Amino acid sequence: MTPLKVGIVGAGNISSIYCENLSKFPSIELVGISDIDSARAQAQADKYGIRAFDVDSMIEGSDVELILNITIPAAHGPVALRALQHGKHVYNEKPLAVTMDQARELNQVAAQKGLRVGCAPDTFLGGGHQKVRQLIEDGAIGVPVAVHGYMTSRGVETWHPNPEFFYKPGAGPMLDMGPYYLTAFVNMFGAISRLAAVTRTTFAERTITSEPFKGQIIKVETPTTFISSFQFESGVLGQLTTSFDTYAFAGQPNIVVYGTEGSMIVPDPNSFCGWNPETERIRIKKGDTETEIQVTDEPFKNNSRGLGILDMAHAIHEGLAHRASGELAFHVLDAMLSSITSSDESRFVQLETQPAQPTLIGSEEFSAERGLLG
Numbered sequence: 001m002t003p004l005k006v007g008i009v010g011a012g013n014i015s016s017i018y019c020e021n022l023s024k025f026p027s028i029e030l031v032g033i034s035d036i037d038s039a040r041a042q043a044q045a046d047k048y049g050i051r052a053f054d055v056d057s058m059i060e061g062s063d064v065e066l067i068l069n070i071t072i073p074a075a076h077g078p079v080a081l082r083a084l085q086h087g088k089h090v091y092n093e094k095p096l097a098v099t100m101d102q103a104r105e106l107n108q109v110a111a112q113k114g115l116r117v118g119c120a121p122d123t124f125l126g127g128g129h130q131k132v133r134q135l136i137e138d139g140a141i142g143v144p145v146a147v148h149g150y151m152t153s154r155g156v157e158t159w160h161p162n163p164e165f166f167y168k169p170g171a172g173p174m175l176d177m178g179p180y181y182l183t184a185f186v187n188m189f190g191a192i193s194r195l196a197a198v199t200r201t202t203f204a205e206r207t208i209t210s211e212p213f214k215g216q217i218i219k220v221e222t223p224t225t226f227i228s229s230f231q232f233e234s235g236v237l238g239q240l241t242t243s244f245d246t247y248a249f250a251g252q253p254n255i256v257v258y259g260t261e262g263s264m265i266v267p268d269p270n271s272f273c274g275w276n277p278e279t280e281r282i283r284i285k286k287g288d289t290e291t292e293i294q295v296t297d298e299p300f301k302n303n304s305r306g307l308g309i310l311d312m313a314h315a316i317h318e319g320l321a322h323r324a325s326g327e328l329a330f331h332v333l334d335a336m337l338s339s340i341t342s343s344d345e346s347r348f349v350q351l352e353t354q355p356a357q358p359t360l361i362g363s364e365e366f367s368a369e370r371g372l373l374g
């Protein structure tokens with residue numbers, strides 16, 4: 001197949017891994033990179049041997065077919081909408097947008113124009129969570145009953161070079177990290193039907209300790225601890241804690257799945273198969289017996305950010321549905337924003353979005369002909 005021409009908007013912290021991976025994937029041609037800060041775009045272009053564009057000429061004038069939008073959350077919706085209006089497919093970093101109206105408009109405009117919307121995270125397409133999904137479908141823990149997710153951290157101002165946006169509307173622990181967990185939940189169990197949540201903002205201000213903004217104060221404008229309870233369409237129950245206020249224990253499980261015949265600890269959903277696929281194990285407990293499963297056969301176990309775009313390139317070529325889709329990300333946004341509504345209004349919220357559960361990646365898709373592996 002002719003490689004899909006991809007252009008990146010946003011040359012910040014996360015752009016390096018995308019540049020690296022998209023330069024390697026066989027069905028993608030990484031054309032160039034742009035940013036409102038042209039020096040950043042130029043630096044990444046020089047590093048990865050691609051072209052630096054200004055944002056307008058990439059979106060409006062280039063022969064790029066898909067815009068990878070890795071700007072800050074507040075710009076996800078507006079940049080993606082412009083790309084669609086100029087006839088380009090888009091793939092956004094998470095969250096898809098910061099309001100339901102923006103996200104709805106993206107999917108509607110794309111449908112009208114025959115274009116595609118994709119969105120991170122694509123970690124659920126990695127070897128770890130594909131194996132977990134297969135185990136659940138094979139009945140390894142019986143019928144799923146419940147799932148618990150824990151994303152607890154003391155915040156990002158200690159390490160991220162530009163941490164301010166994490167404490168503004170559109171981010172916080174839920175909109176920033178929730179997508180990994182909620183997308184993994186929907187991959188395992190299908191859509192969420194309703195939820196109830198409580199939230200709090202523990203610290204009104206944050207002091208940056210990372211460079212280059214060390215010592216600057218961030219005014220916190222989003223809740224920083226959430227506890228959300230979910231009911232899935234399938235009947236499974238779920239709970240997710242996301243926090244930038246609290247310390248995690250080393251070894252604390254990220255997600256535990258409970259079934260009628262056993263329980264399972266699954267890989268961190270912010271990874272493609274844990275942080276070290278060699279030592280990572282899926283743990284299953286049945287009665288008093290615990291077994292550990294190493295993921296061996298599934299590909300994409302290392303940091304494969306961009307895999308969702310690779311899947312999109314093939315889906316566009318073959319006229320199939322892509323998995324890290326705008327509908328899935330719209331549902332995840334619905335669950336995240338509804339958690340804020342539920343807490344603010346002290347009520348259950350029925351979700352308005354109902355995406356299909358993404359299909360497992362079939363082994364034939366890894367064949368040389370289908371080309372996901374090249």
Ligand SMILES: NC(=O)c1ccc[n+]([C@@H]2O[C@H](COP(=O)([O-])OP(=O)(O)OC[C@H]3O[C@@H](n4cnc5c(N)ncnc54)[C@H](O)[C@@H]3O)[C@@H](O)[C@H]2O)c1
Pocket residue numbers: 009010011012013014015034035036037040055070071072073075079093094095162176
């Ligand atoms: N850094 C990570 O570890 C990480 C991991 C996963 C996902 N993400 C997501 O990726 C996105 C980017 O994160 P980051 O850490 O690279 O942030 P960053 O602040 O380092 O970079 C964002 C870049 O976008 C540019 N930008 C902002 N608005 C723009 C606009 N309207 N048009 C063009 N360029 C614009 C900025 O100039 C900046 O260079 C965020 O949505 C974040 O949630 C980041």
